[in-house]
Structure formats: C-alpha cells, structure tokens
Amino acid sequence: MKKFLTYLTHEFVEGRGDNIKGYSIGVDVFNQPEDFDPDLNALVRINAGRLRRLLRFYYLEEGIEDPIKIEIPKGKYVPSFIDNSKSLVTNKNGGFKAGKKAKVLKPSIAVLPFRNLSKKEELEFLCFGLAQELASATTTYDDLRVIGSSQRPVHGVLDQSALEHFRNKGINYVIDGDIAAFGNKVNIGVRLIDVNENLRMWGENFKADLEADDLFDLQSDISKQVAGKVGTEYGLINKKRSLFHIAEKTDQPSEYMVLLKYYYHETKLTEKSGQDLFDSVEKALVENPNSALMLAIKADVFGDIYISDFPGAEEAYKIFGECAEQAYAINPHNPIVRVVLAYKCFMYDEEERFYSLCDETVPWIPNTPIRLGAFAMFLSLFGEWVKGKELMDRVIQNNMDIPMWLYGITCLYYYRDEEYEMALKEANKYQMPEFHWGAMLRAAIHGQLGNQKAAASNIEELLKIRSDFKERGRYLITRFIKEDSLASHVIEGLAKAGLEVKD
16 A cells, blocks of 8 residues: 555656556556556556545544645545645646635544443444444545544543543544444444533434344445434534524634535525625635635625526626636635536536536535535536436435425426426425525426416415516526426426416
C-alpha cells in the first residue's frame, strides 16, 4: 500500500495526473506484464478500495491532526489533497492552487467501540469492527467532522466525567452502542448522544443471527442505516442544529450556518426562506469571496430566481452560470459545488457535459436527498427516466426526510406512462404552499382522471400561487421538462382540468 500511495502522490504532484490509470498502476506499482488488462483483472480496483479504507481509518485516529489530508475519490485513482490551513485546491492534471481558509463550524461526532454485554469473547471483534465501519460510513457525509476511537471511556460507560472529557475535546455528539448475545441471537443497540445537553437524541435496536447472518454484511448494513439517519442533510444532527441557526441573526454567518439555511430553504422554497438565505450567503462571501461552497449556494439562489421566472430572471440566469462555474474552478471536489454545476448544465442545456459530470460524481457522492437526489432529478428530466428513478428510489429508501420537490420526479415518472393513480399518490406528497408545481401536477392528473371537482380545487390553488400561470405556464413547464412530448402531456392534462395554457 505504501508503494501504491507514493506512486499516486508523486505522479500527481509532478503534474502527471492524466497518466494515473488502472493500466499504468498495474504495470508500475504491481509489476504486471505489458498485456495487463485492468478491465479483466480487478487487482488495481481491489487494492484501491483497500487503500481508501486505510486512509479513512488513518485520518479518523492517528492522522486526525495532519495538516494535509489525502483522499482518493471512489471510481478514480487521481488523489485529492486537502490542506486544513489553506484549503488547497487541486488543478485537473496536478499541482496546487491556494485559497483563503473558509470559516466552517461543522459539528464533530465521536464513534465509540461498542460494549460487549455478553461473555462471548468473539463478539469483541464485532464490537470494534462495527464501530470502525460506522465511523467510516459516517465520514461520507461531509457536513460532519468524524472522530474514531479505539477505546471506550475509562469506566466503560458514558458517565458525567466521560461527557465532560468529550466536551473539552470539542466533540458535540457521540455514537455509542452495545451488543448482547442470547445463544446465537444477537441484539445490537445504537444510540446518538448530544454531549452538551447530555441528551439521548435517538436509539434503535438491530437483531442478528450469528449462524445465519454474514457478519461483514451485517456491519455494513447497520453502518449505512445509522450513518444515513445521523449524517444526511435532513438527518438528526442537521435537523437539530438548524432550529438554532435558522433563527440566528449575525453579520458574520459561518459557512456551516449558511449551509443549514440552504438545506432549510430547499424544504420550504418560500420568499422568506429564500431572502434569508440570500442575505446570509452574501454576508459570508464578504468574509471569504473565494469560498466555493458559498459561491455554489449563491448560484443556486439565482438559478431558482431564473427557473421560477421571477423579476430579474434574465440577469439571474447570467449570475447563476458565472457563480456555478467559479465555484467549480475553485473546488471541483465539493459535492454541493458539483450538484450546482449539474443544475447549471441542466438549465444551460449542456447535456453532454452533464452526463460526463454525472458519470464522474454518482459513484462516490453521498446518498443524500440534495446530493444524489439532484442528479437523479436531472437525469430523469433529461429523459433518462429508468436510471433516474433507480437513483431516486435509493434516496427515498435510505433517508429519513427528503425535500418534497423530489416527489415531482416520481410523480412525472408515472404520469408519462399514464399511470395516473400512482402519479396522484406521489403528487399528494408534494405539498409546498408557495411553490406552484405540486398544485399544477395534481390539477393535470385530476384532469386526466376526469375528477373535475378536485381539478378545479387544484387550479384555484395554482392560480393563487401563480396568478400569471395562464400566460406563463408553458414557459415555466418547459424550463424544467426537457421532453416536448411530456411537456405537452402535462399541458393536455391541465386543459382537461379546465385550465387553458397559452402558447
């Protein structure tokens, strides 16, 4: 592994990032013959996976204070370098570009080895391994700073002295757990503790059979479930912290505060939440004008102005594109930056570039509503409905909450195939009082089903939100729906509902 990592870093720093391929690694690092085929021989892929895991564990413990962190994005072999003091940004083919350090106050979470409540010594391996796997799974969510631990508190339990120790270390939350065996049956309890309030925020028990279940699969499945509930945009930690930050007024908002307001706005899409987000991101950019994350969020705000056809839409379109590209030039590895660039590609009809970005990003981006969900949405609206729906199902199944606008995609998936009853079930989940799409979709579906009374009610709701919809409806629909046949299908449903949209 040392030779592998040395090779990757040396090639990158020397500006030969384009040369780092599966073939060159196989020949130069693993001494494979010249006819080595990385597509047929998984040697490089397997060892790259091992190296990624080793790096994750290293930075969870021994390397947690290292000034530079090395990451190897999934699906690639070109390393990324993150400097905690200067936020180093990597160029495409190697070398570095320095930027101002961002003011980010991410919550920190410690994952403790689980307690073995039984007398089975073999469960000690499961207690330690599950905690390590969970810590690794949680690191995929970039809103958290994850700290792994190889030891439990001195007395084995989270008493007041242990909590005080964690508070002094700046740790906000702890994932703790225990494992109890009854014959071959195992009960695994997992808890999330708020260290500052000494409050148990969440807990869940998982059952397993030591004979029937594969322990490696068990660790992986439990870790993914717990990490998803804790670390996503709308997971337990961000939900709780957003209650405080949304109401907080300050002239110097941290990037994390702005990020929480961004998540909040995506669930509301109201004028008030949008204005609050815009004010906060502008203040943050005064503090750090080269923050890729803040520029991406600013781009998203202006993209929403354009796509909703609000006053100043044409100027917003220009700012949207400029900020999205600037953010990507500064930090192309940030997941939110990539989501916003995908949004820009969608709105600018850069279809080929979008598919390239999607192929690069989807294999490693966290399975969260905004990150993976956005790619699922744009894939669908570009016409890749099967692949988009598969990704959307993953998002819905593995997250506690999602923004309601994602149900617009699942609704259209059924609507386009004339499965109107299924489409209506999805549209009924799309309840956003200041955003017109939910009411519009319900009106079109009821029109297709011949439910005139319900359709009339939805049209009334739609026109309260957008009084200009008769005149601007076709424009608003076709900004999102790229397929002419599907756009016409929706307009047809509205006509059957009693709402004629002008050409």
